[in-house]
Amino acid sequence: QPSGLPVDVPREQLFVSDQILRYNVVGNYNFWVLGPQNPTRHAMFLETLWIRDQETGALVNDAASAPPQYNDDYTQMSVELRDNIFWSDGVQFTADDLVYTIETLKSTPELGANGWHAQLNQFVESVEKTGDHSVTFTLTEPNARFHSLFEARWNGIYMMPKHVFEEVEDLATFTNNPPVVLGTYIPVQADPNGFWELYERREDWERSPAGVETNNPGPENILSIFYGDSTRKAIAMSRGELDVYFDADFEAFQETLDTTPTARSWYQEFPWAYPNEVSSRQFVFNQENDPVFANKDVRWALALALDIVELQTEYIGGVVKVTPIPVPPTGELVSLYHEPLEEWLIDLEIDLGNGEMYKPYDPTVPDRIAEWAEGQGYDVPGTPREVFGSGWWKFDPEAAEALLVKNGFSRDGSGQWLKPDGEPWVLSLQSPPDENDAFRMANAASDMWTDFGIQVDLQGPERSVWDQNHIEGQFQVSTPWYSFALASGDAWPEIRGWHPDFYVPVGEDYRSLGGNNFQRINDPRVGELIDAMAAVEPGSEENHELVTDFLKHWTEEMYFITTISFKKFVTWDERYWTGFPTAENPERMPLYWFQGGKYTFQSLRPVAE
Amino acid sequence: MAQPPILEARDLKAYYITEAFGVRRTVKAVDGVSLSIQPGEIYGIAGESGCGKSTLLKMLLGEFEPPLTPVEGTVAYDFGEGPSDALGMDEAEVASIRWSRVSYVPQGSMHVLNPVRRIGDTFHDFISTHRPMPRRQTNEMVKAYLAEFGLREGVLQSFPHQLSGGMRQRVTIALATILSPKLIFADEPTTALDVVVQRSVIQLLKRIQRDHGSTLVLITHDMGVQANLADRIAVLYAGKLVEEADTRTIFKAPRHPYTQHLIGSLPTLEDKVARQSLPGRPPALDDPPTGCRFHPRCPYAMDICKSVEPPLVTLEDGHRAACHLITDEADHAAHSRPALA
Amino acid sequence: MQHTLDQPLLEIDHLTRVFLSRQGLSVTRLEAVDDASLTLTAGKPEIYALAGESGSGKTTLARMVLGLERPSEGTLNYKGRSVGELSARDKRTWFYKEVQPVFQDPFATFSPMKRIDSYLYETARNYQVAKGADVDKRIDEALRVVGLTLAEVRGRYPNELSGGQAQRVSIARALITRPSLLVADEPVSMLDASLRMSILNLFKDLRDKEGVAVLYITHDLATAYYTADRIGVMLRGWIVETGPVERVLGSPLHPYTQLLKSSVPQADPDKAWSAEPTLAPRPVTFPVSGGCKFAARCPKVMDRCRVEIPASYEAEGRSVKCFLYA
């Protein structure tokens, strides 16, 4: 029987990984111009200086050999580089490469990918080689977060092979094919139509950062292939033609378990999915489309009308963590923010208007979810809080009712809510169906708010339309994903876009000043906190306190109804390969499509062994 | 008439039986026709449009398909080897006599050539089916034959639409006669031709008949053509044979009132005498009048005509007619059978 | 414009109609009607027959007379007004009242989907020849002229009538507007022999009793002789011979007319053709264009016939387009 795989490599030498998107750009490995970047490619062979592991929160050295060193006033940053890694053509990696990378990016506007050209020019005064493997950056102004440009969560500034690039006349049109890379794998074959790309392990794999770091050869070949939607991924895995997929919807995942006994996800059993990607889902409100949403009581009422336990169980299947703040309860972040905030949350009071102060927080949510899980016959692998996150808001329609009544809302004869102006309240909720979790969450909210008496118009626009609606503020309630804290615990880079300086009213592109604020929140207090954070070191206690204050403020205002953290059914089949990190062995993240994914791949071992 | 007839039909009845959406129609297009044709003769069949001429010819040819259904009677050929049934032939028998012995020039013969095949190919199709021979040989044969028809050999390379109507008609006649069949049926071979072309085609037919000694059965409602070509003429009215005699008799001494009218009402050149037309119209064949089918239009209609069908009686010299006016004159028992009820 | 009696009813002068017809990769220019002239006088209605072989341009000429086709050249005046230049409105309000057609196939004349009387009512109403109950009367009147009654026709579909009846209805419809000219294009060629005579007799009656002139188009010389007062013989767009029908057909002058006449099969075994036709192909030795259109076939062809186009010459009370009579 012919194999369904498009390449002729023996299966025991080939690891097949799911590619999120079809490769748009084929045969062009110049990752510094717009376009050729692609999750799999940066995971396979592109190096920056450090990697932030999403599971452990640890800073992993990539091309650097030690964490960054700043001078006292944060105007200089020094980097020590590895002295034992080589480009795939055998040339050693040195400080010259880094200096060349920075200078070239600064001076060549065509190398505009990821805004690095702009940001380096904004932040870097100069860069000097201080030794064969050490470099010092001089910054334009004090900046304690400059290194984040080189600290990959998703990606970071990629190292350029100086000896190759300096020969090139026009870097804008250079295709860098075949690429000279620092990574363990080099692309050897690619589908001209972008369905797949085949990578081969370097002979001298132990001279790459991942090789040094893991000291494991990894598979001889990796095929990154695009199968399409969840269904097709599940089918492919059941046919033994896919060793790992990055995510699938719950049903397809279940089918994988049924048809592929060797397949598993982060947890061997319930709740299976990888819960620690640093991101969370929320309902957000457009402050300026319909005045009702500019009212924080209304936002609170909507939160209290949601039954998080039912949402997490019936709609999401019990496989995610719950969080009331826009920071997911993962790794370090729990001890940094969730635990310190717990007490404050318990004591938090809101004014119901009828003279009553009301404590909305319900710390028992994880326990109730655990109860549900046990009722389903599942074992909960850890404490409810470890597995299901923190507490959440009470499901209290009466309190919600009081809040609305307080603000002049009323119910009509059939129990439907009327807005203060007497119009029936039709709440428009947009959520793109291609984001499975978010859409299910939106379904839950739609059902619950409908039960509460609000007419909900749930729309599932296609992504580009959804994006465009946000840009112009054509929405009322929507379901984007955010984490206000990075895995490191710092928040400033993530929340800076809500600074009132970047506020743009509805009708114009919210990005026209560079901000992220499509909710059109215009809150001076937010600005103050952001400014304060900018002035402190990201890892400092001070910064964490400021972030905490920010989260408190954000929560009190209920700008977002944050519900659940991300989950990913990163699912692998142990038919041919083993060694993926798991809940039992959580040494690193399984998110192989991030730039740090190379460590994950490098740790794989053939099952036959 | 020493020779046995080459073609003999007895009491032939052929109806179109159709059924669409519950409505059943029986068109009695040929209703009890008997005739016999001698070898080497030109037998003309005349009658108004829709009286069943073409249907009769199809039956004589043994070529019928639903809705046309033979109901009664026989048709027999005799090519000197004893009579053979024309209506009950299987496919192989049909293939063995068609074109080599019996052939046919259909009505509208300008349109029977495959529009997308060159004339030469069509000839080859037809010839090789019945007389297998290599392509080159058919070409030679056709070329020579077409020359007799006044057609140049370029015709072989052309498509039908590139030829004029007259040329196409000639090609069809050539196609039907190239294998020198004994019996040729021609259905209105000259309608839709202008007189000049018509004349050449008619004379051509006559020559072929004479040269090959064939028998020609010719349908046309144009009495002028009949007069010029036929040896003997049968007149059909509403599916019935009403009169049959040699050409001169039909034109000079017709006995049936319908024939008389047909001959008499024809305008001729250089004669401007006013002519009267018959009232009424030919009957619909799915519901013909009782008795004599001509009686509603007949100036001499008697009571008996309305109820009793006149038998076809033989007068002197093989002159046959079916009319109550003349029934008495003949000894009909000897020559024709009483019509079926 | 006022119409006077001495003005001709229909005046066709050097009328030409050219068609470009393309076939395969070549284009041929075809003069369907070529420099044709004829006149119908107004004072005494007559039946003018237009005869000729198939494709000789009879129908095209008739269509131009009816205003359905635009002349390429020449003039075509009806009661002094150029037909080609009439506006759509003039046509509807005046011309169609005056000139009416009778078509070849009575069944094609009426839509099989509609009741046949609807055309009668349309005609009566659209030209406002009558109002209210008079409409029925006027229609009945017209039908009676052709030997039918409204009662017989009312509510019937065309296929419920015989061909002769349908053709009569077609004529009756044309008569409703009391036209001065009927243009009848092969009105009997689709009819049974017995019905043919009744229609032709009807034309004669119409001429005599209703004063309607008829342009009778046919390829059947015998009926033309029977019906018409005058005849024009057409050959590939030319009217080669025209004059009183007895003369033209009685003793044709143009070799083409002679050929035509001799080719008509006579329904009389005594007058059967004697001559044998020659069917051997004859090479065409000179281009067909440029001279007399009949030159290639003409038994009396002269040298000039091949290069020069003959004019129409008056001879023996008719006009002939042949150098023999120059």
Next chain:
Amino acid sequence: MGRAATALPRSETPIQTAFGTPPFMTLLKEYIVPRLIQWAIVIFIGVSLTFLIPRMSPINPIDQAMGRLTAFQTLSPEATLALRQSLMDLYGLEGNLLTQYLNFWGRVLRGDLGPSFSAFPTTVADMIGSGIWWTIGLLGLSTIIAWTLGLVLGGLAGYFPDRWWSKAVENTLVSIYPIPYYIVAFILLMLFTYYLPIFPLVGGSRGTASFSWSYIGSLVYYGFLPALSLVIGATAFRFIMSKALASTERSSDYVRFAEIAALPKRRIVFRYVIRNTMLPQVTDLALSLAAIFEGALITEVVFGYPGLGYLLLNAINASDYNMIMGITLLSIVGIATASLLVDLCYPLIDPRVRYR
């Protein structure tokens, strides 16, 4: 009356030859040139429409690109603005609609379709170049197969309407014909890649392109399901048309005549019936080319087959104007040209046809 007088009528026209005759110039003027002008106008209108429509879309390609580029990373506001500006420059979206339109024609006439927005910096021409052969190969081939199959089966069924096999074929095809194409494709996919996993899930071939048996074999293997899905529906459609035409042909005079002359049935079916039903179908073949681009889209998406359809869908979703324009331009020019060629060549195929 002399002998010659009854000789042939004038209609002994010589068989007309193409070209060389002066009327060819007339033909050029009267037919070919107007037809070419019509061709150009059709393309102009079609392309202008497809230029305008996406630009009336509220979706802005820059924002789409920004969304893609910044999805997983944090940019400083300053960098965001810089990125936006550089995208504007790169995509050539500066200036008002008219300027863009004129620039667009300028580029098209130079054969430059610009870069793809969603696959920047790859040019649209490159992307189309890699996709088009798949589309043409798969759809062209299956269109031709289906056309031929439908024609022949329809011809046979029309000529032999009462045979059991013709009824069986007819009933099958007629029941398949109305099923929406997506459903046919989807069912085939599920049946043959999942329940009975014998065909591959994605891609168009295996290994590198070469003239080796294994590569050609893989082309067939990968193309089989998509082609089958296309052939099924298209055959059914063609069958129905062809059968109707064949039943008319069957009672035509020349077929009856050939039957009466007892020509072999096989010859009658193929050379008389089918050959004649083919002619109107040829014009339709040109129109089916239009369906190529429609068919491509769903086929490619459902079967994960490479080609223009997939590109186009992505381009539409990403507001990749250049790509949309490139593909529709190609399709419009292709179809218009195909129907032009069919119109011009039709006389060569059908000897009867006259130009209008």
Next chain:
Amino acid sequence: MLTTIRDLFRYNSAFRYGSLILVVVFILAGLSFFSPYAPEARRVVPRAAPPSLEHWFGTTSQGQDVFWMLTFAVRNTLIVAGLAVIIGRGIGVMIGMISGYLGGRWDRFLSGLVDSFIVIPRLPLLILIAAMLRGHMTLVALGVMIGLLDWAIPSKRYRSQVLSLREREFTNTAVFSGMRSVKVVVREHLPFLIPFLLADVVSGFLFAIGLEVTLSVLGLGDMNAQSLGTMIYWGNYYQSLLANRVWVLAAPIAAAVLIVVGFYLASVGLTAYLDPRTRLARLQAKG
């Protein structure tokens, strides 16, 4: 009219089966008015239950009864297709007839327009428009859009019909009866187009339903409304096939097939009946 239907029913098996199927389909659509559940209501019945006596066609993983969903879906899909067909054929007939009857410059202009429309690939155009309108895309808009795109090829057919009808003698009779152009076209020519129109209506239905399904499965329809396409989309979205809830997809697929097959068969019968040749034969037989 009634006798026509009775005759057809009695003597034409294609029509019989087709109309029976259509009756079932229309009953199904009609039942939507009696549905115990609102079309968009979720969680109203047990989730993901296989077909049972209580839920004939089973339930979805969203807690919807497939049978009642189907009634809405069939109704809405019929509305979309009906609208598309009315608009498409309306434009097609109008342009085709005008262009065919008037001829000359008008004909050239309209033919050019039609040809331009034909060369634009319709599905991509529709997807493009759908993508643009998304969010504002209602079923009605979808029907109108499909209609606006599906007239060019039919109009060519009508044009050629009218071109030949115009040459028929009775057109001239009508003109000489003093009828104006509009009247000639409507009264004299339109009746002849009816058989074509009918056949065309069916192919229009096929096209519209196919497109509705296609657009929906691409996620470009009105995802909030129940239609056969959205049912399939959501069925796929919640992995009905992988999760062995085949009934969720089987119902809309079967319904789509039934509708089109029903229309197809009925039209085959009707076309046979309306075919001018058989029709004339019948008239003759009765008259």
